[in-house]
Amino acid sequence: MTKELKLHSPAGAESAIYTWPFPDTEGKDGSCEIVDTIRWVCADYPELKIALEKTACINDYDIKSYESMKNICDKYNRAIDSILQLWKGSTIYKPNERPTRGHLKHILQQCYNKAVKDPDKLNQYEPFSPEVYGETSFELVEQMINYINFTDTDYFIDLGSGVGQVVIQVAASTNCKYCYGMEKADYPAEYAEIMDREFRKWMKWYGKKHGGYKIEKGDFLCDEMKEKVNNATVIFVNNFAFGPNVDHQLKLRFSNMKEGAKIVSSKAYCPLNFRITDRNLSDIGSIMHVVELSPLCGAVSWTGKPFTYFVHTIDRTLLEKYFQRLKNPKAKVNFFLIF
Known part of the structure; x- marks a missing residue:
């Protein structure tokens, strides 16, 4: 018999509903997700953590028992409802903050578990084409974000965005003006639609904010993408298994990018x-x-x-300086003496 478990939103959004029993998702089933979700809400509401620890439900439960999981959900719901009622109209709670690093990683995993129903389908591609699929870890995207130091004037594009996790992570972690992703392969693009929908739902549920972004299905080598690439300030491309023709086409597009623009590639x-x-x-x-x-x-x-990624920065002064040294050989000698 199918049963339901509910978690009330700390931001007043619609309740999250889980159907019991839930299938395992790569060893991390719905029960574990429920407990982790409650713990992340507790991180925002210390009062909630104290209340749940007093009842021992946050530390004493059986993930295989419906009654045990319903008990922890019910106690969480009563506690969060009471706290929100108590704080109604006050300035204590500040919604619409960005999620912390750990919280965002949890949210992305929630979305991925729901979106990617059959991971094996992600590997159905034509070798050495833009459809070659490979996923980049949360930590590597975080490394890129920290290195680049995005500002509110940046426009980020992921060429071959897969299920969209890189685009979403940049949009949620930075104050980037806009993030955009394009994916050609059918299954990743299909899963990206669900990923997008789940991410917006959960961010609203937690009361967290993110920057503007869009993920579309299409060929990033199409003519319509040329203008987007020209206007981008940061491009991400997982080109590790691309063939020479695809890389050549990308180089032609990158050569028209703005001064100071960056390309991050595998x-x-x-x-x-x-x-x-x-x-x-x-x-x-x-x-x-x-x-x-x-x-x-x-x-x-x-x-x-x-594994490492490479960051390329467009700098046409390199070419200008080269021609200046050709015109003035003495300056060229002095240049090497200085350095």
Whole structure:
């Protein structure tokens, strides 16, 4: 017989409803999610944590028992309802704050568990095409965010955005002006729609805010994307398994990006020690700096070994300085003497 478990929203949104019994989701079933969700609400409401610890329900429960889980849900609901009623009209509670790092990771996992119904379908792709699928970890995206230091003037694009978790994480973690993702493959794009819907629902449920974002299905090599890429200040692309044709097409698009724009990729678009010569003036390395981020274990889905991403910054003054040195060989000598 199907039963329901409810969790009231601390922000006054519609209650979260779980159907019992729930199926296992990669070893983390609905019972564990319910308990974790209550704990994250407790992190925002210390009074709730104290109330639930007094009844021992937050530490004493059986995830395999419907009655035990209903008991913890009921006690949580009564406690949060009382707290919200007590604080009604006061300024103690400040909604619409961004979630903490740990809380956001929990929310993204909640959404992923609901959206990705069959993970095996994510790997049905054409090799060496833009449809090659691979997931980037929460920690690696966080590393990118910390390195770039997004501002409210940034426009972020994920080319080949998969199920959308990178776009969503940037939108929730930063004050980036807008985030956009495009995914061509059918199953990831389908799951991204659910991911998007679940994320907005849960953020509203928790009373947390996020920046504007949009995830669409389509080919990021289409003509319509050229203007978007030109206007972007940060591009993320998981190009590790892309073929030479796709990478070449991307280089052509990146060459028209704004000065100071950044491209974050899983494979470098030019050598770290690139030096301009008369033979490689047309190479994209002549207009960009590239740095390698610190390797992280478990950073990507296709290998457990330490993996790193590269950050390229568009800088056309490199080419200008090269031509200036050609015009004035003495200045070129002095330049090398100085450095």
